[in-house]
Amino acid sequence: MAGSRLKDFTILVVDDDSLITYSLKELLSLEGYSVKTAQDGETALGMLRAEPCDVLIADVSMPGLSGFDILMAVKEQLPDTIVILITAYGSIEDAVNGIKLGAYEYITKPLNDNEVKVSIERALEQRRLRLENFELKRKLAEKFGFENLVGSDHRMQKIFELISIVADTEATILINGASGTGKSTIARAIHYHSRRKDRPLVEISCGALSENLLESELFGHVKGAFTSAMSDKIGRIEKAKDGTIFLDEIDNLSLRLQAKLLRFLQEKKFERVGSAETTQSNVRVIAAANRDLERCVAQGEFREDLFFRLNVVSIALPPFKDHLSDLPLFVDYFIEKYNKINRRRVRGVSREVMKRMLSYGWPGNIRELENVIERAVILAPGEHITFDLLPEYLRGPVTVASSNGLVQLQVAIEAAEKNAITNALRHFKGNRNKTAEFLEVNRTTLYQKMKRYSLLDVSFKDK
Ligand SMILES: Nc1ncnc2c1ncn2[C@@H]1O[C@H](COP(=O)(O)OP(=O)(O)OP(=O)(O)O)[C@@H](O)[C@H]1O
Ligand SMILES: [Mg+2]
Incomplete structure (x- = not known):
């Protein structure tokens, strides 16, 4: 429909x-x-x-x-x-x-x-x-088999199409995008739509560990390789055998480990730390980076040959503010998700909330929206997410609005209108007749506006 x-x-x-x-x-x-x-x-x-x-x-x-x-x-x-x-x-x-x-x-x-x-x-x-x-x-699932991906914007659709084509190949994939844009989600979708789906998907974040720890996590070590190496340990690359390894935050990999990874990508061979014995593991690699890897290459922080090895297929996820036409879908998707988890029956967001969300810049991208919805669903007393359920920073003066710092006229007018109504209601302690008379509107208009701005259930008696 x-x-x-x-x-x-x-x-x-x-x-x-x-x-x-x-x-x-x-x-x-x-x-x-x-x-x-x-x-x-x-x-x-x-x-x-x-x-x-x-x-x-x-x-x-x-x-x-x-x-x-x-x-x-x-x-x-x-x-x-x-x-x-x-x-x-x-x-x-x-x-x-x-x-x-x-x-x-x-x-x-x-x-x-x-x-x-x-x-x-x-x-x-x-x-x-x-x-x-x-x-x-349903269409996504039918066309691509991606039940857990949302996005109708043409950029997102292109990305889904691309991953549907490459998922079932052996191609190494590089995913680029700011935090919270969906890199990990896409990596998982690719693995679970590949023929390796019944084998492990092993994720490791290259930014979270020190260089030595990361090396031993990735490649494993043998007993005595370093002081705390009490026994042999297999690394994640071996754990991912016949499956997929997802190397997150790859832009944080040191130059030394980049060299070691490159050799593995070229020859499928590596040595555990402290061992001379060569090990083999058939693993498909998906990597993700927050920063633009090409720029890292230009700045000498990332090996060009490794970049080319990884960049066989590249997927660039747009910032959320560039596909806000998807916002209502995501809102609905996350409401459903958190309704299920929390046994709630929230049905949607108020018009005012939707408007504010559409004029916000979402620096934390899809994850930020998800957090906002999760919180609101948990706190919602009724079936709607109303303005007061948004976190403080989203409720703040309307001037925070859009990503470029500008405010649409309509948004500005409504903020002023809400302000005037709230002040008058407070002054007249919630008496709608007096408030309407003072504002020179009829009671119905006042009622409709109060409803629009989620003021109907607010008590102005003791304010
Ligand atoms: N296309 C999508 N469809 C459905 N949910 C999505 C989509 N993209 C992202 N999400 C959701 O948004 C949240 C953030 O996505 P994800 O963790 O994949 O981002 P990320 O780019 O890996 O972030 P980070 O750089 O911080 O690791 C997740 O909870 C995920 O479920
Ligand atoms: Mg991630």
Whole structure:
């Protein structure tokens, strides 16, 4: 369903008040949705079982099955259906209970056309992203067999295509990219799609150990090779026999070890530290570097011949800020991942959060986003990641914004608007009538803006 238009979605409205079902049907049909209605819960559930819909709008208080009853049945039987509850004005308790039971959102009577439209658009946008994500993953898996890779940006797609071609060869691969761009992830994907996948994948970071320790870790040593060498030890290259070795941070390898590695790459032979005996190991090499290895070569820090040996196939991962069109997919992907791990049911991020994320520069790349989402999923009390769940540095004044230090006009305007509303609400201790009057907007507008800026649940009484 990738690329499906929001208007292709179906909506079922259930309310015992026929005036409401009638007016919602009219409103939403005019918007282009396909809308069905039911007058009671039993009928609605029957209709859903016969033909599931994308969004169910249900009134909480109805004779017979209540909106809550329907919600619970739907969550159990058709968990993908988005449920929006209609609650009586002022019954915050109903609203909160509904959200706890898994409703996507609640709208209050008397219904405001705009509020209804916005609510549905937002719910469907989340749903579209989710479907797109599933679809993309399915396609990737089908086309390349990469179930755990996300990315629809053309650069990422090119990379996936490239690794699908080279994975099952013996080619040495050099992956370049800043921290957190996915180098280790790509290295693993390559190994697990090669014919060596049932043999070990051994990873070693060349930047983490001292030169001598690294040498003995890589090539092994014999007893007595150095003071602490109490017994023979095989190195990682031998452990990776018939499999793959992933040499991470290869740009940190000393010139002496570069020479030793080069010999191994050329002849598949090496000696354990302290031994004269030559050992052989058939290993495929994947290397990764944070820095541009060509530049290291130019600066005399990296052997040119080794660079050419490694660089048979090279993969350059772009910084995350250069493929931010992938951000919504990654957000969804990580929400799903951390929902599973933490048994949460977060469904998405608020519009404001998405906006902020899209205007941020992500110096820590995909890993930084993953950390932000993990934290927010764990802390989220409800189904949405709201602005307050972002780490302090992301919530800060909007001027941090984009990677080039500039702020889009819309972002700046919204920050100012949120500020003005927050200040007025504080001044009037949360009284919306007085706040709206002071700001010279009507109550509905104030309500919508408070919702947009996640201010509805904030208490301004004692501030
Ligand atoms: N294309 C991708 N699809 C899904 N997840 C990804 C992708 N790229 C990166 N990730 C996730 O982002 C996180 C960071 O990626 P990874 O560890 O591969 O980065 P790295 O470039 O190896 O970083 P470092 O230089 O710090 O070692 C990982 O948790 C990984 O699961
Ligand atoms: Mg890594």
